[in-house]
Structure formats: C-alpha cells, structure tokens
Amino acid sequence: MSKKEKKETITKTKSPFKDKALLEKEIADFANKFKVTVVNQSKRISDYFEMSCFxxxxxxxxxxxxxxxxxxxxxKQYRYKCSTSGIQSNFSHFLATIKFEKKEYNFEIQHNLAVQSSHDKExxxxxxxxxxxxxxxxxxxTYYDSNKRFSFANNIDVMSFCEVKQFNPFPELLFNFMGVVNELEKDIMINNAINHKPKHIAPSLMISGKPNKQTTRxxxxxxxxxxxxxxxxxxYTGTYTFSKTNLSNLRTKGKLQ
Structure with missing residues (x-):
C-alpha cells in the first residue's frame, strides 16, 4: 500500500464525516416508511447528520x-427545522403515543425548539x-426587542433533549454538554436514578466521530x-446503536406530571 493509500485509509477511519449521498439515502428511506417525502432544504453535511440523528x-x-x-x-412534505430561526408551526415533527397504566400519553419529538431554563424562567x-x-x-x-415571533416550550413540559455534534469528540465539547444538562434538567445533576415510566431517552450528546482514550474515559x-x-x-454505528439489540445500553428517564 502506498503512502497516499495509507493516508486515505487512516482519514476514512478517523473522519467524523460521511458521504452526503449516503445520509440523504438514509433520510429518504426513513421518510418512505411513513409514506412522506422530505423537503430538500440544505446542502450542509452537518444538517443531514442532524436530520439522521433526529x-x-x-x-x-x-x-x-x-x-x-x-x-x-x-x-405534503416533511420539513425538518435545521436552524434555531423560524417558528415551529412552519416545520414538521413526530407525535409519539403510548398507553401506560390504562392512560394514554402523547409526546412530540421536536427539532430546534427553544426550551426554558430549569433555573430561570426568563x-x-x-x-x-x-x-x-x-x-x-x-x-x-415579547421575547425579542421587536415583535418577532418566538417558539418555545416551558421547562415543566420537556421530557428530555439531545444535542448533535458533527465532530471528533474532545474534552471541552463533553463538559460543555453538561452545562446544557444543568441548565435544562438541573435534577439530573443531583439524581442519577430517574427511571420512571413511560420511558424517555436520557439527555444525550450524539457525536459523529470516534473517541480516543481520553474522551472514552x-x-x-x-x-x-x-x-x-x-x-x-x-x-458508522448509528443503525446498531439505535437497534433493538442495543436498546438496553441506552439510558432512559422520564417524568409523569
């Protein structure tokens, strides 16, 4: 193997990037399961990765x-919200319904929705x-200086959240995520056993790239x-990570209020 080939192999193994066409196909295949098409609204690979994580x-x-x-x-098309701008009514989302103890619970999986702090309502x-x-x-x-509309959810109505980062992981990224956890779900910082039903995914940091020894620790x-x-x-492992086989390895939590 030439030096150039070795370099290309190493880059492919460690890169947090993936061919955009593959991500587009994954998203289209997912949408097909729900018999909808997706609005093609971005050329950025980071947006496609965010849609895939959603x-x-x-x-x-x-x-x-x-x-x-x-x-x-x-x-008649599914429209992902790939930025913080815009109001939620102009974008699509998913409704998740489950019955627990003879009662039906309904939740929404929303994309780039502002969430109220668990410390300060403002x-x-x-x-x-x-x-x-x-x-x-x-x-x-009334949130902005102008009359611009602002979409948000009150903290009491939020079950969980996920952050998506298209990087190889590094320490500051991981510790910054804990700052968001503290701001949005302060109870998690003092209670490590939030396992009520129905189940929700625990606050999650979803990263495209591979860890090293330090970030694994x-x-x-x-x-x-x-x-x-x-x-x-x-x-490279998203399909397996969110498969039935690996489900028990993802931490869950929930609230009934």
Whole structure:
C-alpha cells in the first residue's frame, strides 16, 4: 500500500464525516416508511447528520413501544427545522403515543425548539432535539426587542433533549454538554436514578466521530455520575446503536406530571 493509500485509509477511519449521498439515502428511506417525502432544504453535511440523528430518536421511541406519526406536513412534505430561526408551526415533527397504566400519553419529538431554563424562567436555550408533552409549544412576541415571533416550550413540559455534534469528540465539547444538562434538567445533576415510566431517552450528546482514550474515559465517568448518554461514532454505528439489540445500553428517564 502506498503512502497516499495509507493516508486515505487512516482519514476514512478517523473522519467524523460521511458521504452526503449516503445520509440523504438514509433520510429518504426513513421518510418512505411513513409514506412522506422530505423537503430538500440544505446542502450542509452537518444538517443531514442532524436530520439522521433526529430519525434515530424517532426510532428509539418506536422500539420502546410508542406509536409514532408524522405531524404538520408542509405542502405534503416533511420539513425538518435545521436552524434555531423560524417558528415551529412552519416545520414538521413526530407525535409519539403510548398507553401506560390504562392512560394514554402523547409526546412530540421536536427539532430546534427553544426550551426554558430549569433555573430561570426568563432564560432559554435551543437543543437540537427535544421531547415535550404534546400540544405544549408556545409562541411569544415579547421575547425579542421587536415583535418577532418566538417558539418555545416551558421547562415543566420537556421530557428530555439531545444535542448533535458533527465532530471528533474532545474534552471541552463533553463538559460543555453538561452545562446544557444543568441548565435544562438541573435534577439530573443531583439524581442519577430517574427511571420512571413511560420511558424517555436520557439527555444525550450524539457525536459523529470516534473517541480516543481520553474522551472514552470522560464518557464513562460522566455517564456513571449522571443519567445521560454520550454516544460516539454515529456516522458508522448509528443503525446498531439505535437497534433493538442495543436498546438496553441506552439510558432512559422520564417524568409523569
């Protein structure tokens, strides 16, 4: 093998990137299962990865027995919300329904929805994916200096959230995620056994790239201390990670309020 071939092999093994065409096909195949088409709204590989991770979370709920349905199609197409701008009513989402102890529970899997802080009602941040009680997206015209509309969910209505990062993992990225966990789910910082039913995925950091020895050590330590998931190498192991076989390895939590 030539030096050039060796370099290409190493790059392919360690790169947090994946061919856009493969991600597009994965997203189209997922949409086909729900008999919908997807609005092609981005050329950025990071957006396609974020859409793919959103689909993995939908799959997680399916595997946990939820009935999931597409909601709010735009011109008969599924429209992902790949940025923090815009209001939720202009984008699609999924409804996840499950029966528990003879009662039906309905949740929404939302994309780039602002979430209220668990410390201060006047503060908000926007995780890439959030799971909220159905029908609880709110719109305000007083958040900004102008009358621009702002979509958000109150903290009490949020079941869990996920952050998506298209990087090879590094320590600061992992510790920054814990800052978001503290802001949105402060109880997790003091309670490592939030396992009520129905099940929800624990707050999760979903990363495209492969870990090294240092970031593997940090992942193990943080997951031991807190009810979270730090998930690596999703470009190449996403289908397995969110499969029925691996389901028990993903931490779960939930709230009934």
């Amino acid at each position: 689909n993995y979370i939908v799959r997680f709920y399916q595997l946990h027995g939820y009935d999931v349905k597409v909601q709010n199609l735009q011109s 503060l908000f941040t926007t995780p890439d994916i959030s799971i909220i009680k159905a029908g609880k997206v709110k719109t305000s015209t 940090i992942k193990l330590s943080l997951e031991k201390r807190y009810c979270i998931n730090i998930i690596y190498d999703l470009f």
